[in-house]
Amino acid sequence: MFKMRQTPVTLKKGDPMSWADIVFERLKANQLKVVCYVPDSVLAPLITRAEADPFFTMVPLTREEEGVGVLTGAYLGGWRGVLMMQVSGLGNSVNALASLAIPYQIPFLMLISQRGELGEFNPAQIAMGRAARPVLDALDIQHFTLRRVDEVATLMDGAVKTAYTARRPVALFLSTEMVGWKEEK
């Protein structure tokens, strides 16, 4: 396990809520029932909490583009969901977004753990991290970035609302400014 420079998720009474607490709460409040994911160390505490809550149907994927398919099927059947992944997984999902989610107008939230920006140690993470927003722009998929804990609830609620209004995926990036980065050199 990597050590992360981030607020611990386990709360004592009186502790302020962490970004993960708020995301978890807003996922439930917005009825995003299907959680498709490929694990990532930033998303790990969120995945662990969702796994323990019977409200969520957890779908661990082998590859992120599967999640676009699963969320399409779930939406056809009346369920909302979220695709949680590292930014590299967005690269793995591009044609699924372009050929399925966009033409069939399938809304869902993409919660993307940002790599390749502030504090990156891994040279192989830089290019996809930098390409992510231009790729989404080219697909005309709206994206927003979570930088401060006090903005998380607003951006979560707003992104979900816009996704289901536009009937398109909307992406939220978890910036390393907010979630921290790996201590590895």
Place this chain on the structure above:
Amino acid sequence: MRDKGPINRLEATQHLVSRAPQALIVAGPGNAKFDLAATGDRPQHFYIWNSLGLAPSVGLGLALAQPQQQVIVLDGDGGTLMNPGALVTMARLAPPNLLHIVWDNGQYQLTGGQPTATATVTDLAAMGRGAGLQHVTTVTTLREFEAGLETWLAEPGPWLVVAKIDDSPAPARPPKDPVWIKLRFMETVAASSSYLFLKEDN
């Protein structure tokens, strides 16, 4: 004819539709969806126009969200080989109401008949078993397909069926508008379900 292989995809699809008229059917790119359309276009059909490999993923999400409905995925060997991870995820989630039929003729039929790996070295049923699927079978004649279908529809799955088919071209094409296909399909699902999602979304 029925005792000899390989299976004709259109004949098998016609039999499937007649035996499971209420089932929700997700058809993958290429001939799987063309032959489904050839049986007569219906609202229960979700045609995937591109996204090779994602038909079983769509079927999985639908089967999870609609556990009371029979969900059938029709795909080809090329699609299965593009996204073999879908078999893994299907095995992990294991919705009992999912029947995944792979039409396997060992070729990329639409693009000129280039051989797929199943023509020589790869066994999709073995891959399904290796992925962890418990109900996997291969059929080589229409009689086997017809007899097997009664079991696949009656007994809890998920089922993976590899049907060895010929290379007859598909005669029909489904509607092309993705949004229309989707809305018509969702209306059908909503009509047979207690979940009022269309109302909620609007």
